[in-house]
Amino acid sequence: MAELSILLTLGFMIVAAAFSLFIARWFKQPALLGYLLAGIIVGPAGLKLINSPEEIALVSELGIIFLLFTVGAETDLLKFLRSGPTLLIGGFAQILLTILIVLFVLPSIGLQAGLYVGLAVALSSTMLVVKLLQDKKMLHSLHGQLILGFLLVQDLAVILALPLLAADVSSLNIGYFELLALKGIVLIGALILLSKMAFPKLYASAAHSSELLYLTALATCFAFIGLAYFLQLSLAIGAFLGGLAIARLPYNVEAASSMRGLRDFFVMLFFVALGTQLDFNVGSVPLSYVVSIILLLFILKPLVFYVITQIAGYGTNTASKVAFGLLQMSEFSLILLVQGKNSAVIPPAEYSFTIMLAAFSMAVTPYMMEHGPRIVESLKKSSKLKFFSNYELFSRKLKALQHVSEKKLHHHIIVLGGGRTGKHMALNLGKSYPIVVVDHDPNVVQFFRKKGMMSVYGNAHNTEILDHLHVEKARLVVCTMPDEEEAKFVLNYLKRTHPKVPVFVKASYYEDAWELYKAGADYVVLSEIIGGHVFTENVEHYLDTGKPLRPVDMVRLKERLLEERETHHSRQEWL
Structure with a gap:
C-alpha cells in the first residue's frame, strides 16, 4: 500500500x-x-x-543533485x-x-x-x-x-556555502575546518586524478554510444555522491565536483x-x-x-x-x-x-x-x-545617475571597446554584425577597403582588432554608434544581422539621415526582402536562398560527373574553424 x-x-x-x-x-x-x-x-x-x-x-x-552535476x-x-x-x-x-x-x-x-x-x-x-x-x-x-x-x-x-550552513554553529572551530579541508583535499584529489588519467579514455570509448555516454555520466555522478557520503560531506558538493571532473573533456556538453x-x-x-x-x-x-x-x-x-x-x-x-x-x-x-x-x-x-x-x-x-x-535612460538627468554619466572613469572600458581612429573613417565600409556572414565579408573586403565592424559581442570586436581591423562594440539600435562612425563619409553600409526588424530599424534611420549612402541588407525570406526594398534598401541578399542554389548546383554537378563541383580545401576549412574558436573561446581581455 x-x-x-x-x-x-x-x-x-x-x-x-x-x-x-x-x-x-x-x-x-x-x-x-x-x-x-x-x-x-x-x-x-x-x-x-x-x-x-x-x-x-x-x-x-x-x-538538486542532477542540477548541480550538470552545472x-x-x-x-x-x-x-x-x-x-x-x-x-x-x-x-x-x-x-x-x-x-x-x-x-x-x-x-x-x-x-x-x-x-x-x-x-x-x-x-x-x-x-x-x-x-x-x-x-x-x-x-x-x-x-x-x-x-x-x-x-x-x-x-x-x-562552497552549503556544507558550512548545514553545520552546527557550535561545531565551527579550527578542528572542524581542518577536517573539512582534509576531506575536501581527498575529494578534489580524486577529481584531478580521474579527470586526468581515467576519464579521457573512458569517455572517449563511451562517446560512440549515446546510451553508454548517458550511463557513464550517471555513474560518474553517483560515484562522486558516494565518495562525498563516505567523507560525510554534502551530496550536492559531490555531485558538483563529479560534473567538474568531466568539464574539460570534449564530451562534457x-x-x-x-x-x-x-x-x-x-x-x-x-x-x-x-x-x-x-x-x-x-x-x-x-x-x-x-x-x-x-x-x-x-x-x-x-x-x-x-x-x-x-x-x-x-x-x-x-x-x-x-x-x-x-x-x-x-x-x-x-x-x-x-x-x-x-x-x-x-x-x-x-x-x-x-x-x-x-x-x-x-x-x-x-x-x-x-x-x-x-x-x-529616462532618469539619467537626475543628480544620482548624472554623477555616473558625467565621469569618463565610469565608462572607460566601454569607451575603449567603442574607440576608433576618426582619421581612417573616410570612404570606409561599415559592416553591422560580425557573425559568420559579416566575418567572411569583412575579412575578404578588408584586404582592399577600410572596414569597420560593429558587433554586440566584445569577443568579436577583439577578434577583428587582433587582425588589425577597425571594430567597435555596439548595438544597431544605438544610433549614436552609427553617427560616431561618420556614416556620411562611408562608401557603403552592410547589415548582416539575423534580425530583420533590427535591420529595418537601421535602414529607416540611415535613409532618413543619410539617404545618399548605399545600404546592403541580408534577409532570410522573400517577404522580408520585399519589406526591406520598400524601406529603401539598395540591395537585399537572400543568404539562405543563395545557399540553397549553391547546394543544388553542387548536387547536380556530382550527379552528372560523380565529382564535387569544387574540391574541399581542408586547410582553409581548418583556418576558419580556428578563427571561430578564437572568437568565442579566447581570453576575455575586455573584462
Whole structure:
C-alpha cells in the first residue's frame, strides 16, 4: 500500500505539473513558477491531494543533485579564473555585502538564519536569465557576458556555502575546518586524478554510444555522491565536483545534455514538493522582515550590481542591463531556504513569505529586463545617475571597446554584425577597403582588432554608434544581422539621415526582402536562398560527373574553424 501511495503522489504531482506548465507557458512565465503552482494546487493549500510530501522528499532531492552535476559539467573553471577582478571581486563583494546588510537590518532572526536569508537574496537565477538572454540572442553581448560571469561566481559561492550552513554553529572551530579541508583535499584529489588519467579514455570509448555516454555520466555522478557520503560531506558538493571532473573533456556538453531529461524530471518534483509546503498564512511575519527583504531584493540588490558595473567602467546602459538582469532570486535560493527550514533555523512563516517573494521576483524579471534599462535612460538627468554619466572613469572600458581612429573613417565600409556572414565579408573586403565592424559581442570586436581591423562594440539600435562612425563619409553600409526588424530599424534611420549612402541588407525570406526594398534598401541578399542554389548546383554537378563541383580545401576549412574558436573561446581581455 505504501508503494501505491507513493505512485499516486507522484501521479498527482506530474499531472498537476503538466497542467500548470501549460498555464505558465500561456502567460510566458518560467517553468519553475508553474511547478510551484502545481504544488499549491495539489497540496494542503489547494485540493489536499498530497498532505505528506515527505514521502517523496528523498526522491525530489535528486533534482538538486542532477542540477548541480550538470552545472559542474558546464563550468569552465579556467575561464572563470581568467575572467578578471570585475567578476571575481565584484561578484563575491555583492554576496558578502548583501549578507552583512541582512544581518545588520534583521538582527532578530539570528546569525544562522541571517546567513541563509542573506545568501538566498544575494543569488540570481542562472536557468531563467540564461534562457531569457538566449531568446533575445544577447548571450554573447557585453552585458550578457557580465551577467554570466556574476552568475558563475554566485553558483560557486553557494556550492562552497552549503556544507558550512548545514553545520552546527557550535561545531565551527579550527578542528572542524581542518577536517573539512582534509576531506575536501581527498575529494578534489580524486577529481584531478580521474579527470586526468581515467576519464579521457573512458569517455572517449563511451562517446560512440549515446546510451553508454548517458550511463557513464550517471555513474560518474553517483560515484562522486558516494565518495562525498563516505567523507560525510554534502551530496550536492559531490555531485558538483563529479560534473567538474568531466568539464574539460570534449564530451562534457553531450554528457550533461544526456542527463537533462532526468534532471528536469527530478527538478520538477523538487519544486512541486516545495509548492505543497507553502503556507499562505504569513500574517505572523514581522513587518520589519517584510519591508527589509522587499527593499533588499528590489532596490539594494540591483543597485549594488549597478554600482559595481559602473565602477568597473562599463557605462550606464550596460550597468542597468546587468542590474535588472540579476534582480531576481535563484533556484538555489529556494534550495537554501528549504535547508534552512528543515534545520529549524528559518521560521515557517518567514520561509513561506520569502519563497513567494522569490517566485514573484522571477515572474517580473522578463519585464524588468525589457523596460528597466529604458527607465534608467529616462532618469539619467537626475543628480544620482548624472554623477555616473558625467565621469569618463565610469565608462572607460566601454569607451575603449567603442574607440576608433576618426582619421581612417573616410570612404570606409561599415559592416553591422560580425557573425559568420559579416566575418567572411569583412575579412575578404578588408584586404582592399577600410572596414569597420560593429558587433554586440566584445569577443568579436577583439577578434577583428587582433587582425588589425577597425571594430567597435555596439548595438544597431544605438544610433549614436552609427553617427560616431561618420556614416556620411562611408562608401557603403552592410547589415548582416539575423534580425530583420533590427535591420529595418537601421535602414529607416540611415535613409532618413543619410539617404545618399548605399545600404546592403541580408534577409532570410522573400517577404522580408520585399519589406526591406520598400524601406529603401539598395540591395537585399537572400543568404539562405543563395545557399540553397549553391547546394543544388553542387548536387547536380556530382550527379552528372560523380565529382564535387569544387574540391574541399581542408586547410582553409581548418583556418576558419580556428578563427571561430578564437572568437568565442579566447581570453576575455575586455573584462
